[in-house]
Amino acid sequence: MSPPRAPPRLAVFKLASCDGCQLTLLDCENELLEVTRHLEIADFREASSAVIEGPYDVALVEGSVTTEEDRRRIQEIRASSSNLVTIGACATAGGIQALRNFADVEEFRRNIYPSPEYIRVLATSTPVRDHVPVDVELRGCPISKHQLLELISALLTHRAPDLPHDSVCVECKRRGNVCVLVARGTPCLGPVTQAGCGAVCPAFDRGCYGCFGPQGTPNAPSMTHRLHELGMSRAEVSRVFRTFNAASPEFRRASEGEEREGESA
Amino acid sequence: MPLPSAGPPWVLDRKDLGLLLASLRSSGYRVIGPRVRDGAILYDEVKEEGELPIGWRDRQEAGTYRLQRSEDLRVFDFHLGPQGWKPYLFPPHHLLWTARKDGGTFRVESGATTDGGPLAFLGVRACELAALRVSERVFEGGVPDPTFRDRRATLLIVAVECSSSAPTCFCPSMRTGPEVTQGFDIVLRELFSPWGHRFLIEAGTDRGRELLQPLPLRAAAEEDLADLEAQRHRVREGIHRALPVEEARGVILANLEHPRWEEVGRRCLACANCTMVCPTCFCSTTEEVPSLSGEETQRYRRWDSCFGLGFTQLHASSVRSSIPSRYRQWMSHKLATWWDQFGSSGCVGCGRCITWCPVGIDLTEEFAALRTKAASTGSRAGGVPA
Numbered sequence: 340m341s342p343p344r345a346p347p348r349l350a351v352f353k354l355a356s357c358d359g360c361q362l363t364l365l366d367c368e369n370e371l372l373e374v375t376r377h378l379e380i381a382d383f384r385e386a387s388s389a390v391i392e393g394p395y396d397v398a399l400v401e402g403s404v405t406t407e408e409d410r411r412r413i414q415e416i417r418a419s420s421s422n423l424v425t426i427g428a429c430a431t432a433g434g435i436q437a438l439r440n441f442a443d444v445e446e447f448r449r450n451i452y453p454s455p456e457y458i459r460v461l462a463t464s465t466p467v468r469d470h471v472p473v474d475v476e477l478r479g480c481p482i483s484k485h486q487l488l489e490l491i492s493a494l495l496t497h498r499a500p501d502l503p504h505d506s507v508c509v510e511c512k513r514r515g516n517v518c519v520l521v522a523r524g525t526p527c528l529g530p531v532t533q534a535g536c537g538a539v540c541p542a543f544d545r546g547c548y549g550c551f552g553p554q555g556t557p558n559a560p561s562m563t564h565r566l567h568e569l570g571m572s573r574a575e576v577s578r579v580f581r582t583f584n585a586a587s588p589e590f591r592r593a594s595e596g597e598e599r600e601g602e603s604a
Numbered sequence: 605m606p607l608p609s610a611g612p613p614w615v616l617d618r619k620d621l622g623l624l625l626a627s628l629r630s631s632g633y634r635v636i637g638p639r640v641r642d643g644a645i646l647y648d649e650v651k652e653e654g655e656l657p658i659g660w661r662d663r664q665e666a667g668t669y670r671l672q673r674s675e676d677l678r679v680f681d682f683h684l685g686p687q688g689w690k691p692y693l694f695p696p697h698h699l700l701w702t703a704r705k706d707g708g709t710f711r712v713e714s715g716a717t718t719d720g721g722p723l724a725f726l727g728v729r730a731c732e733l734a735a736l737r738v739s740e741r742v743f744e745g746g747v748p749d750p751t752f753r754d755r756r757a758t759l760l761i762v763a764v765e766c767s768s769s770a771p772t773c774f775c776p777s778m779r780t781g782p783e784v785t786q787g788f789d790i791v792l793r794e795l796f797s798p799w800g801h802r803f804l805i806e807a808g809t810d811r812g813r814e815l816l817q818p819l820p821l822r823a824a825a826e827e828d829l830a831d832l833e834a835q836r837h838r839v840r841e842g843i844h845r846a847l848p849v850e851e852a853r854g855v856i857l858a859n860l861e862h863p864r865w866e867e868v869g870r871r872c873l874a875c876a877n878c879t880m881v882c883p884t885c886f887c888s889t890t891e892e893v894p895s896l897s898g899e900e901t902q903r904y905r906r907w908d909s910c911f912g913l914g915f916t917q918l919h920a921s922s923v924r925s926s927i928p929s930r931y932r933q934w935m936s937h938k939l940a941t942w943w944d945q946f947g948s949s950g951c952v953g954c955g956r957c958i959t960w961c962p963v964g965i966d967l968t969e970e971f972a973a974l975r976t977k978a979a980s981t982g983s984r985a986g987g988v989p990a
């Protein structure tokens with residue numbers, strides 16, 4: 340990231356998303372006051388309607404590109420921000436709304452909405468990275484407060500943030516969880532998913548849902564094979580890869596492969 | 605099978621086991637031992653005898669672990685659990701030091717190396733004792749690691765000799781077990797036969813001998829020793845996996861280019877579970893947590909693994925970007941280059957990496973495939989057809 344001037348000016352923007360990721364900034368509670376001491380929060384409409392015009396040192400962008408309007412706005416945001424940080428599964432992978440990428444949007448539009456002429460959307464939901472260069476990505480649905488603070492701290496000290504591409508299993512083991520896949524036969528996406536959440540789900544006896552998207556070198560074919568051994572059908576495996584990060588390349592290939600194999604079987 | 609030479613064998617009746625625990629605790633030790641938790645038997649603080657996994661056992665295979673009720677009320681009738689003693693000597697995430705700005709300079713304050721008083725490990729198996737010796741060379745062989753050193757210095761070891769084996773065990777071929785012969789303060793050998801339910805108990809150090817003082821012991825009789833011999837025989841008979849320690853280094857170094865690495869790389873998830881559960885893997889990275897004000901920073905150490913993409917990150921990219929290259933790194937370090945680095949094998953044959961690999965990759969099987977020169981292209985349970 341390029342070094343900011345002092346105090347750096349931060350803005351928060353949203354495209355197609357649920358607002359949960361930007362809420363993480365408000366969730367910083369104890370640290371929030373300290374954050375505002377070192378950063379000028381120039382535009383953050385979830386917190387305040389007072390807006391300071393750009394340019395900004397850092398823009399946190401939540402949400403995916405799903406409309407022509409989003410496409411235009413992301414260009415403007417990029418042009419007015421020295422550092423563009425995408426936050427959450429929507430901005431980094433297209434989000435749950437990228438399920439449309441596997442279906443016919445025109446068909447929904449006609450069949451579901453009483454006045455389809457008001458619905459103007461693109462055929463796909465895409466991550467911000469597909470449209471403009473992105474400096475840093477914070478994964479997750481929602482993002483981790485810990486990683487957000489790490490990012491802010493890195494920005495203030497002009498260093499690269501510590502955002503490992505390890506698997507969730509690494510955090511799971513550090514936390515001392517008993518592996519639910521091995522000890523209970525519970526399907527878990529931890530081995531192919533990027534760390535960041537702190538392995539919350541396995542700590543509560545659930546398999547990982549893959550909120551943080553693919554890890555650095557995900558081996559989805561081997562994971563898929565194991566999920567079948569644990570009793571999941573091709574349709575079920577296809578579904579577990581189609582959640583918040585359905586459109587990330589590795590998860591998309593896995594779900595499409597399962598769908599194809601399922602049809603030809 | 606010869607009996608251990610040190611000390612006369614004594615017998616502690618099963619009903620008096622609680623007195624040993626009480627003796628440890630009243631001597632100021634925090635006792636860490638096996639407990640049932642979250643569908644497994646793992647090491648945690650034990651305060652009362654009733655917390656031990658009495659009447660529990662496990663069923664293990666590559667990639668599978670299941671906790672089960674056993675037919676009898678043996679206390680140590682189970683095998684290695686999901687994690688060893690490593691986190692107690694080499695914590696997974698640990699504050700090393702804090703630095704604070706102080707006028708024109710800064711002050712550094714070390715983090716605590718220990719976590720309260722001295723620990724007593726209850727239930728350390730032969731392979732785990734071997735792993736501890738390996739870890740001592742790693743952490744204390746050169747510049748000692750203060751955390752490991754301070755925790756190890758006050759550690760008391762109550763070993764338990766295995767009275768059965770898991771299908772994933774291969775300690776005999778690694779020459780690390782199953783009999784407990786060294787490295788303990790006290791060792792227990794649980795016997796369960798028509799002659800009764802009791803423990804052969806032996807002290808290996810003066811500290812151990814003192815702790816045995818208050819216990820009601822009797823000298824071992826012929827039938828006790830006969831039971832032990834029969835049990836040892838059964839345990840060895842039950843171990844089928846093997847990885848000959850004498851051959852390991854040579855075979856690996858002669859096969860650094862072998863199609864098997866690509867093949868296992870197609871199955872390996874690069875999830876790092878094998879390194880996290882391995883009792884000798886010691887890799888860590890540091891983590892800097894500065895306060896937002898820039899007045900203070902904390903440095904932590906956290907477990908790392910050669911299976912991560914970031915492990916060999918140099919400037920813009922990773923040296924070992926492919927999964928086969930990382931599997932080869934792990935296996936060649938454990939079995940071959942560890943000899944050059946530390947003068948021993950890095951593997952002790954505990955089998956934890958086999959059970960806790962989500963896709964059941966088995967290093968004994970990978971080793972066998974490398975040893976038979978012919979390229980293997982087949983797949984097995986847990987594998988992905990090419």
Ligand code: SF4
Nearest residue numbers: 508511518519527529
């Ligand atoms: S529970 Fe899931 S995330 Fe945790 S180690 Fe097992 S496979 Fe990995």
Ligand code: SF4
Nearest residue numbers: 882951952954955957
């Ligand atoms: S490599 Fe596997 S079998 Fe060998 S010591 Fe490590 S966990 Fe145990």
Ligand code: SF4
Nearest residue numbers: 885886887910934937
């Ligand atoms: S095998 Fe990997 S994680 Fe284990 S000690 Fe060697 S380099 Fe470190």
Ligand code: SF4
Nearest residue numbers: 872873875876878961
């Ligand atoms: S060998 Fe198994 S446990 Fe180790 S990284 Fe590969 S898949 Fe994970």
